[in-house]
Each structure stands twice: as C-alpha cells, then as structure tokens.
Amino acid sequence: MKKFSIAKTRRLRSTPFTSRLEKYGVGGYTVYNHMLLPTFFKSVEEEYEHLKNYVQLWDVSVQRQIEVNGKDSYKLIQLMSCRDLSKAKINKCYYVPLVDKDGNIVNDPLILKVQENKWRICIADSDVLFFAKGIAGSFNFDVNIFETNIATLAIQGPKSENVMKKLFGKNIKNLKFFNFDYFDFNGSKYMISKSGFSKQGGYEIYIENLKEGLVLYDNLILEGKEFNIKPGCPNAIERIEGALLSYGNDMDNNDNPFECGFDKYISLDNGINYLGKKALLNIKQKGIKKKLMGVKIDIKEIDLIKEENLLDHKENVIGFLRSAAFSPKFNKVVGIAMMVSKYSNPSQKFKVIINNKISTGEVCNLPII
Ligand code: THG
16 A cells, blocks of 8 residues: 655644654654644554553643633633533633534533633634634623643553652642642643543643753653653543543534533533523433444454444444444454434444445443443
8 A cells, every 4th residue: 555644734733742752653643633643653452551551641732722811701611611610610620512503512622720711621623713713703702712832741541640740749649630730840830630531540731831841751751661651642442442532533513412422511501501502402302313322343453434334234324433443352343333312222233344344243331341
C-alpha cells in the first residue's frame, strides 16, 4: 500500500510537544480540533496493557480550551449546556453535553469554573468557539470568548500519583476526582485537575508557558522512569471498554444526549434554561428511537472503521458501528454502536461485514466489563 504523510501546515496545527512525540517514535496521528493527536507509539495493544499497569504521559493539547469571561459568562455557558451549572463551584470540573436548539449534541467538553466570571471549556472535536460567539452575539452578552494558547499534558495510569508527587509535592494526593488546584514546579504555578480520558486514574496539567512546558515534559519522563512512565496517548481499546465517548466518532450533531446515555447530565426542571431544553423535553416525552451501546464482535482484528451497518438475520439494518478495537481482555473486537432502540438490548445478536467477510456479534452494556 502506498504510504502518505500529512502536511503539517499552519491550518493543521502542531503542539508544543510534537518534537518530543517524534523523538519518542510516535507511530500515527489523527486530527482533532485542527491539531495533531497521536494515536499510538508502538502498538495500541501494547500501550493498553502498559496504561493499565504503569503510567503514561499524554500530549492532549488538542483538548483546546475556550475561555469565556465577563459579566454574562454564566448566562452564556448555561444556554449551551443541558446540565445544570447554576451551583457550579470554583475549582471543579464538569462533564457537560453542549446542545443546540434541536437538542442535538454540539460537543461534550469538560467545563472548568476558574473564577466567578471565568470559565474554561476543554472541548472535544468541534468548533465550539463559533457556536459560543454566535450565541453571545445574538444575545448581546457582555463576554469575552477566545481560544487560549494553553497546552495540556495528561498523566494517566495507576502509578500517576507517584510521578506527580515527585514533581509537584505530596499535597497532590489530596486533589479529588474532577477538582483542580494550583501546584508549583520549578518556580512556576500549574493548574492541575484530577481527570483524564482514561479510567485508570490520573491528572491533567494545563500549561500556559509553552517553553516551560517542554522542560516539564522532559522532567516527567526523567522522574517517571522509576515508575516505568512511557509517552502514550488516549487508547482506543481502553476508552471503548471504559465508555469514554469520542465526539465525531461515537456521536455527533445528529444525536441527542438521551440517545448517548447522558441522562444524568440532563436537567429538565424549571430552575434553568438553555437553548435545547424545549427539544429535550419533547424527546423525553416521545422516547428515543436509537441508543448508544457496547458491542462485541467475533473477530480478532479490525482496522480504522467508517460507520458499518449492523444487520439482523433478515439483513435489516438494526444499528451502526461507530468505533471498534481488538480487546486483549475479551479476545475479540469491542466497539460502540448506535442501535435502533428495538434492537438495543444486551445479548441482541447481529451480523456485520468487515473486510469483505461476514462476522457475528452481540450488543452489551457500556462500560464493557
Ligand atoms: N479532559 C479534558 N478535556 C477534555 C477531555 C478530557 N475534552 C475533550 C474530551 N476529553 C471530552 N470528553 C470527556 C469524556 C469523558 C470524560 C471526560 C471528558 C470523563 N468521564 C468520566 C466517566 O465517564 O467516568 C466522569 C464523568 C463524570 O463524573 O461526570 O472523565 O478527558 N480536560
């Protein structure tokens, strides 16, 4: 097969750490928020086992931060969010589906309340900047909205606390899940949250001074050696098993938060108002026609997928495979699929054509355990 490389022009942004990724032998990239995101170094399977046992350093600068500050910042944030943020606290992170007027998902960011009138939206892969600017403009809100130049490093895995304690001091162990605080390294302060796109535990470091960030990167690798730290990246197998959804892959602007199992993040009481509330009330009343579920497929290998049709024994389309990866744990391919509601029950069997071959599989709950 002919090999292509990707042109790293201004439009396809590198990160402050791209040079380090290449030094450590990055094996592939994807594009996320118009920026390079590594997909593996040696192999996704090897890195899956390593992530579950040790600790990895991820360059997740693609999780771009949109800052919203000013007098009307809460009003704007709440109008975009179906989750009730009226009682949001400073120093906390919130996983929030952003929805449009039709109740469809625009993005599923982590929102950090930094100060009373200052929020940072750590976005998944869609242009939230323009959505926010459009709304703020039409409501004439008193806000500033911009993409910050912050780069993010994630330290993920069971040994992440050991590494972080060495660099940032023992107080880091008091940081609770989905909280953030400020910690010193080398005379500079870093905002650090206990969060990350894996189920193995870990931290995310938000870096404003990109030059210092490189020094930090090298020190994390150096100090992490005794804990077997390795450069890594969000791992397809681990995140599918753990049901960490990927916007643009598992769901997009044709899906609503009920269909994606986000029920606990949807507020329909009268206390707050947001753009998609009427639509979501309507959807709740009518019920959903499709549902995001886990799947297991009886094959041992799968390459990157488009959206594959899942078929019943009469060849009716009963669902769509949206992400998939071979799982060493289950010794078969696991995936995330949008199923027609009627066929979304666990144990539902299906057929799927992959690599020109018919395979069988079945629906399961998320996370896949
Ligand atoms: N960290 C930060 N920003 C991000 C991501 C991240 N932006 C893009 C993308 N990831 C957003 N998507 C998610 C999806 C899931 C989670 C975080 C971000 C997550 N979910 C937990 C879970 O499902 O178990 C907890 C959810 C909760 O308790 O509310 O962590 O990873 N900075």
